[in-house]
Amino acid sequence: MPVKQDIxxxxxxxxxxDVNARYFAAFDTADSLLEILSAFKQLxxxxxxxxxxxxxxxxxxxxxxxxxxxxxxKIGEDEEFVFIKTGAGENWHGFVEYCIAHGYAGxxxxxxxxxxxxxxxxxxIGAYGTEVKDVLxxxxxxxMHDRVISTFTNQACEFGYRDSIFKNKYKGQFVILDVxxxxxxxxxxxxxxxxxxQELERMGVQDxxxxxxxxxxxxxxxxxxxxxxxxxxxxxxxxxxxxxQEQFNSLxxxxxxxPAHTSNNAIKLAAGWLIEQCGWKGYxxxxxxxxxxxxxxxxxxxxxxxxxxIALANEIxxxxxKKFGIKLEKEVNII
Ligand code: EPU
Numbered sequence: 355m356p357v358k359q360d361i362x363x364x365x366x367x368x369x370x371x372d373v374n375a376r377y378f379a380a381f382d383t384a385d386s387l388l389e390i391l392s393a394f395k396q397l398x399x400x401x402x403x404x405x406x407x408x409x410x411x412x413x414x415x416x417x418x419x420x421x422x423x424x425x426x427x428k429i430g431e432d433e434e435f436v437f438i439k440t441g442a443g444e445n446w447h448g449f450v451e452y453c454i455a456h457g458y459a460g461x462x463x464x465x466x467x468x469x470x471x472x473x474x475x476x477x478x479i480g481a482y483g484t485e486v487k488d489v490l491x492x493x494x495x496x497x498m499h500d501r502v503i504s505t506f507t508n509q510a511c512e513f514g515y516r517d518s519i520f521k522n523k524y525k526g527q528f529v530i531l532d533v534x535x536x537x538x539x540x541x542x543x544x545x546x547x548x549x550x551x552q553e554l555e556r557m558g559v560q561d562x563x564x565x566x567x568x569x570x571x572x573x574x575x576x577x578x579x580x581x582x583x584x585x586x587x588x589x590x591x592x593x594x595x596x597x598x599q600e601q602f603n604s605l606x607x608x609x610x611x612x613p614a615h616t617s618n619n620a621i622k623l624a625a626g627w628l629i630e631q632c633g634w635k636g637y638x639x640x641x642x643x644x645x646x647x648x649x650x651x652x653x654x655x656x657x658x659x660x661x662x663x664i665a666l667a668n669e670i671x672x673x674x675x676k677k678f679g680i681k682l683e684k685e686v687n688i689i
Contacts, residue, residue: 357390357417366420367405368468369663370586370654375399375418382422382443384531388501390419397498400689401529403442403470407477407588408687411660421472423531426452431539437491439534442472446479454564459541460489463550465568466575468582468589472530476520477685478513482547482571487513491536495520495528503531515617516593516685543567549574578648586654587645591667592625592682594650605678625674625682626650632673642666664688 357379364372377394381387391398399416423441426449430437436458440449449471450461463484467474474486475493487508496503512519520528543562545551553570554562580587597605602621606612609631613624629635629649636646641658644666645651652663671682 357393363405363410363414363418366402366418367408367410367588368582368586369409369588369660370582370656371410371660372657373410373660374413376413376415377417378420379417380420380422382424384423384496384503387419387496387529387531390417391498391501401498403473403476403530404445404468406469406582407473407685408689409588409660409663410689411664412689414689419529421470421529423472429534434540435536435538437534437536439532440471441532442470442530444471445469446471446474450568453535453537454568457539457564458537459539459543459564460484460537461535462541462564462568463544463547463571465571471533475511475513475518475530475533477516478511478518480516482550482574483544485513487511489535489537491534493533494531496531497528499527504528515596515622579651580645580647580653585645586656586658587651588686590625590650590685591652592629592650592671593685594625595623595628595680595682596620597623597680609678623680628674628678628680628682629670632670632677634670634673637666639666644670660688 357377359377361375361378362372363375364370379390381390394417396416398419399414401419401421403421422443424443425441426444427439428436429439438458446469447466450465453461463482467479467481475490478485478487490508492505492507494503494505541564550570553574554566557570559566599621602614613627614621626649634644635649637644640662641655642662643653643655645653652667674680674682
């Protein structure tokens with residue numbers, strides 16, 4: 355695959371940041387990745403999937419690789435499950451649609467999440483009560499330094515809330531090549547998330563189906579989240595904070611309406627609510643803004659730079675900390 359020089363990464367990141375890469379190459383097989391790694395003396399500066407969970411704040415003075423490994427296939431089944439392998443470069447929503455069309459259940463709540471299938475385990479994408487860790491069987495990844503391909507089981511990925519071993523111990527070390535999901539032949543619908551139940555009711559759905567649940571999720575996302583093809587963004591910019599019961603009790607005394615839910619013996623707060631309470635929802639300074647329908651999402655209305663978005667994020671973080679004593683953590687990868 356040809357290595358290009360000095361190209362703009364604007365088409366490759368959903369925030370629409372116009373930064374340059376010194377070198378850029380795409381690969382569509384493990385072999386073509388090997389070829390590029392062998393030809394380049396230095397390790398790649400960055401491997402891009404869909405570029406939907408990052409914010410560029412600078413030019414990249416090194417090699418940027420784009421994962422374009424494609425293909426979706428059934429590699430096994432038993433009475434209850436099918437095992438579906440997808441190339442890491444496949445579009446995530448395309449993969450979800452494939453599963454729905456074939457009647458494979460488990461990813462319908464994750465419809466319309468932007469990005470590549472191979473990036474889904476990186477940050478354990480999740481929405482509406484389901485996370486990738488609930489359905490991932492195993493994945494294959496190449497270590498960039500020794501170029502050995504290893505298999506990671508679900509457990510080996512050390513998944514947490516928007517977290518995995520690839521964001522921690524192995525950060526920047528592996529390229530995910532393909533991911534195998536274990537999906538149900540008979541759906542076990544998860545409609546516990548209030549917004550899904552309300553939307554299914556609004557749609558007049560009597561009998562649940564994979565299609566109906568996915569459509570409900572698609573409608574909810576379209577009504578709340580900006581389409582990156584129209585307005586630059588990378589989904590939730592911050593994580594929802596997880597705090598102790600004691601901390602929650604004292605916050606609740608001060609802010610009786612504070613929304614929260616229990617997650618693994620701790621309390622997860624809605625960062626969008628905290629940000630909205632500080633008056634940021636719909637705020638815009640130049641081309642950087644806090645989205646008017648979902649305050650957890652920061653947006654680029656056109657020509658905002660990474661620094662503009664970071665400056666806004668810091669102002670938001672500061673005011674949330676001042677009002678609630680809570681430090682928001684960024685969910686988006688800052689580069
Ligand atoms: N809320 C507000 N104001 C806002 C936004 C939210 O008050 O502007 C409060 C409301 O009380 C609402 C609650 O927050 O009931 C939860 O809001 P929502 O259902 O929109 O979900 P979220 O907690 O803001 C998380 C994920 C989303 C995922 C949704 C649905 C994180 C960081 N974000 O957002 O994931 O789609 O739940 O499951 O966990 C992403 O990671 O990029 C992403 C979009």
